[in-house]
Amino acid sequence: MYNLIMKSLSLLFICLIIYFKFFIFAIFASQEVSDDDGFEVSDEILAIVGDIDYGEYLSSECTTCHHAQGLDEGIPSITGWPVESFVWALHSYKSGARKHPIMEMITQRLSNEEIASLAIFFESINN
Amino acid sequence: MKLNRRNFISASAGIAATISSPMVFGASRPKVVVIGGGAGGATAARYIAKDSKGAIDVTLVEPTRSYYTCFFSNLYLGGFRDFDSIGHSYGKLASDYGINVVHDWAVDVDSSGKTVSLAGGGTVNYDKLILSPGIDFVDNSVPGWDLSSQNKMPHSYKAGSQTQLLNAQIENMRQGGTYCMVAPPNPYRCPPGPYERVSMVAHKLKKTNPSAKILILEPKPKFSKQGLFEEGWSKHYPGMIEMIGPEMGGKGVEVRPASMEVIIDGETEKVDVCNVIPAMKAGKIAELAGVTDGNWAPTIAHTMQSRKNSDIHILGDAAAQGDMPKSGFSANSQAKVCSMAVRGELTDSKVFPAKFSNTCWSLVDTNDGIKVGASYEATDEKIAKVSGFVSKTGEDASVRKATYEESLGWYAGITSDMFG
Numbered sequence: 001m002y003n004l005i006m007k008s009l010s011l012l013f014i015c016l017i018i019y020f021k022f023f024i025f026a027i028f029a030s031q032e033v034s035d036d037d038g039f040e041v042s043d044e045i046l047a048i049v050g051d052i053d054y055g056e057y058l059s060s061e062c063t064t065c066h067h068a069q070g071l072d073e074g075i076p077s078i079t080g081w082p083v084e085s086f087v088w089a090l091h092s093y094k095s096g097a098r099k100h101p102i103m104e105m106i107t108q109r110l111s112n113e114e115i116a117s118l119a120i121f122f123e124s125i126n127n
Numbered sequence: 128m129k130l131n132r133r134n135f136i137s138a139s140a141g142i143a144a145t146i147s148s149p150m151v152f153g154a155s156r157p158k159v160v161v162i163g164g165g166a167g168g169a170t171a172a173r174y175i176a177k178d179s180k181g182a183i184d185v186t187l188v189e190p191t192r193s194y195y196t197c198f199f200s201n202l203y204l205g206g207f208r209d210f211d212s213i214g215h216s217y218g219k220l221a222s223d224y225g226i227n228v229v230h231d232w233a234v235d236v237d238s239s240g241k242t243v244s245l246a247g248g249g250t251v252n253y254d255k256l257i258l259s260p261g262i263d264f265v266d267n268s269v270p271g272w273d274l275s276s277q278n279k280m281p282h283s284y285k286a287g288s289q290t291q292l293l294n295a296q297i298e299n300m301r302q303g304g305t306y307c308m309v310a311p312p313n314p315y316r317c318p319p320g321p322y323e324r325v326s327m328v329a330h331k332l333k334k335t336n337p338s339a340k341i342l343i344l345e346p347k348p349k350f351s352k353q354g355l356f357e358e359g360w361s362k363h364y365p366g367m368i369e370m371i372g373p374e375m376g377g378k379g380v381e382v383r384p385a386s387m388e389v390i391i392d393g394e395t396e397k398v399d400v401c402n403v404i405p406a407m408k409a410g411k412i413a414e415l416a417g418v419t420d421g422n423w424a425p426t427i428a429h430t431m432q433s434r435k436n437s438d439i440h441i442l443g444d445a446a447a448q449g450d451m452p453k454s455g456f457s458a459n460s461q462a463k464v465c466s467m468a469v470r471g472e473l474t475d476s477k478v479f480p481a482k483f484s485n486t487c488w489s490l491v492d493t494n495d496g497i498k499v500g501a502s503y504e505a506t507d508e509k510i511a512k513v514s515g516f517v518s519k520t521g522e523d524a525s526v527r528k529a530t531y532e533e534s535l536g537w538y539a540g541i542t543s544d545m546f547g
Contacts (some may be wrong), residue, residue, distance in 0.1 A: 057479050060174065060463040063544050064456060065486075065537045075536025101516035102486055105502050107483075109513060 039097040041088050048116040050083075057123025058114055061106065062122075070125070079125040086119035151439030156184040157473040160253035162233045162412055164189030164217060166196075167442030167458030169545040173426030174466035176224040178337065182474050186227040186251050187220065188243065194546075195286040197310065197317065198455045199538055200367055202490060204283075204294050205327030206334075219547035233260075236416035255469050258418070258433075259442040259458065260410025261285070262316050265422065268406035269309055269382055276384035280401040283324075284316065296400045297328055303338040304399030307389055309380050310345045311404040314423075316444045316453045318351035319499070321404055323489035326356065329364040330492055338410045343370040344391060346378035351452075352489060352499055362500055409445035423447035427504035429481050430468035431461050440465045447508025450501075457485045459541055464505070481505035488534035494524070496531030 062078060070079040078086070092098040094107035094115070107115070161172045164187055172187040179185075193214045202208040220226040232246035239246065242250045256302060266273065283293040297306060306328055310321045325341055332339040341364075360368045371377040372507025382403060388395050407412075408422035418424045418433040424441040425434040426448045433439040442465055443458030451457040464481040471478035486500030501515030518530065 031228055053477065054479060056178075057477075058482075060544075061460070061482060063540060064459050064484075065533075065540045067536070067540045067543055069543065071536075071539055071543070073536050073539055074532035074534070075540060101498075102500055105500065105516055106484060107515055109502060125184060 029038075039088075039092045039095065041091045045083060045091065045112050046087060048112055050113065050116030050120040051117065052120050052124065053116065054114070055117035055119070058110075058118050059121050062118070065102075068125075078122050081119070081122060083116075083119040083123050086122055087115055090115045090118070133412060156182060157254045158184045158186070158252055159255045159257065159473070160186045160188065160251050160493055161259065161535060162188045162243065163259035163261060163410065163443075164191075164194055164228075165261055165443065165458065166198075166455035166541065166545060167258065167293050167444075167462045169182070169194070169217070169220065169258065170459045170462035171257050171440075171442060171466050171469075172226050173220055173545065173547055174463055174467060176226050177472050178466065179476070180476055181225060184227070185225075186229060186232045186253075186492040187217065188229045188231060188245065189217065189253070190230060190232045191287070192216065192230055195290065196455065196538075196542065197284070197286040197320075199542075200283070200286040200290045201320065201324045201327045203290060204297065204324060205490065207327075207490065207493075210291060215542055215546045217546065223547050226374045233412050234268065234415075236412065236439075238417055238439065241438065253438075254473060255438055255440065256416070257440045257442060257465060257469070258410075258413050258416060258445060259462070260426070260445050261414045262407040262409070262444045262453075263411050265406040265408050269313070269380060271382040271390075272309075272384065272405060275361065276382075276403075278363045279384040279387070280382060280403045282404050283402060284311075284320075284404050284407075293400070293402060297331060297359075300332075300336060300339060300399045302336055303340075304336070305342055306332070306339045306341040306400040307344065307396075307398040307402065309382065309389070309405075310343055310347070310350075310377075311400070311531065312346045312378075312406050314453060315407045316403070317487070318452050318454075319356075319487050319489045322350060322356045323491075324402070325368060326359060326363075326489070326491045329360065330366055332367070333364060339367070341368045342396075343368065344368050344377045344380045344389065345372050346380075348373055351487070352497055352517065354520055355497045355518055356489075356491065359495060359497075363492040363495070397491055407444070409441075413441060413445045420447070428507075428510040429464075431465035431470070440469065449503075449506075450512040451483060451485055451503055451510050452487065454485055454487050455541065456487065456537075457483070459544060461510075483510055486537070488530065490531055490534070491527075494528040494531050496527055496529075496534055497504045498530050498534070 066078045070077040090107050093103040157193035161168045176185045196213050199213050217228045221228045233243050234246045235244040242252050281289050281293045283289040381390040409424050413419050413424045418435045424445050426441050426446045431437050431440045443462045444453040460483045470476040488498045497518040498518040502513045503510045
């Protein structure tokens with residue numbers, strides 16, 4: 001009987017750990033850039049080198065909402081991100097893996113080259 | 128500065144301006160004059176000055192020293208923002224971007240001599256003129272109302288003293304009184320604006336004057352985000368808001384400001400506050416510049432150039448451009464395309480294909496935000512909608528809260544994009 005209780009408790013404990021891991025993972029997946037929530041960007045896309053001038057022009061569409069100096073209130077800051085994180089985030093919206101009506105709409109009409117150009121431009125903005 | 132053929136010619140053909148920026152680059156700089164310092168004009172002035180790195184002489188003509196944004200002025204009426212938080216100065220545009228900010232009214236445009244006359248008596252010359260004058264009201268669109276009655280029956284559709292006046296009238300309304308809105312016909316500035324305003328007035332009255340009524344006299348068969356607003360009104364403000372549609376007399380309303388009466392389908396009704404939002408047209412200066420066709424100024428989508436004068440560009444509410452709603456977001460988006468086109472023409476800078484987008488957030492009640500938006504592209508005919516989205520009825524409260532918070536971020540973003 002004691003064994004059975006211990007077995008049940010340890011099973012419950014394992015379940016709780018799995019649950020919390022999933023919970024923590026879900027929080028990160030929804031709020032931060034992370035490579036491990038299943039969405040992957042191909043090496044070909046990551047290898048594209050953007051045009052910083054084009055990125056600067058395209059960035060004006062972003063800065064209507066995302067504060068140009070990186071203020072982070074209600075809308076995330078997008079300045080100073082590493083290129084790969086930026087490319088990953090935009091492609092996750094473009095593919096629909098990440099959900100946000102505005103971001104899905106905006107990214108769906110950005111080409112891979114345009115995303116690379118935005119990434120290189122915003123990486124260069126450090127506040 | 129790189130001297131190239133184009134700006135060399137424009138410099139030698141130019142006449143010394145009456146008003147000019149500090150002569151860091153000498154008199155040879157091409158001149159851009161922007162009329163109107165709102166979401167279109169301030170953005171265009173800032174982007175041209177910033178991206179041309181001083182190669183273009185930018186003058187911004189705007190009568191007000193403190194600019195109060197129309198967007199978020201409803202949130203002030205609802206008590207969610209204080210008045211100062213929607214006011215902005217042009218100081219940074221002058222100090223950080225070298226823009227010659229002239230606080231005066233532009234009263235005429237001589238498009239053959241390429242000069243703008245100011246109410247104060249001065250003139251400014253331009254190579255390219257950008258008109259972003261916003262809206263004016265169509266005379267007699269609401270019989271009985273004209274600008275002389277705007278203190279009695281405010282429109283509050285240009286933010287500033289009119290917004291404060293309406294706020295005071297609502298706060299001082301007798302218990303159980305009626306706030307009446309005469310809603311505008313299409314097309315008009317900020318399609319969800321009147322209905323967000325109704326929501327914000329209801330929010331205020333629910334706390335301070337719960338037996339008060341709201342009466343909407345509606346000339347349109349349907350309006351922006353209608354299902355979402357109506358869902359919110361019945362949820363947050365049950366029994367408070369009544370709407371009389373076009374079939375029932377909501378169209379063709381007359382007003383009598385002296386006696387605070389509205390005449391609906393021949394019946395006279397006395398109200399306590401009457402917010403008349405008349406039919407709109409492009410700001411008067413667009414008409415004086417000879418670029419309007421009817422009430423609005425037709426534009427070429429690729430560049431935001433006037434279809435009547437290639438040296439004049441039109442932004443925002445005043446433009447007849449196609450599918451974009453008249454909004455601050457749209458004006459800001461168009462300003463970026465225009466800035467790129469103007470720099471391309473004046474300094475041979477690189478020109479990329481035009482892209483536009485818009486989102487309009489509205490607040491229905493505390494933490495209950497909704498939004499509608501779309502992306503657009505330039506065709507030869509117009510600015511054409513590509514795709515869009517709208518909030519859904521029955522959304523989770525957490526989504527609505529996030530939408531409201533997003534609108535706060537957007538306000539910080541766009542005002543910094545406009546004013547630096």
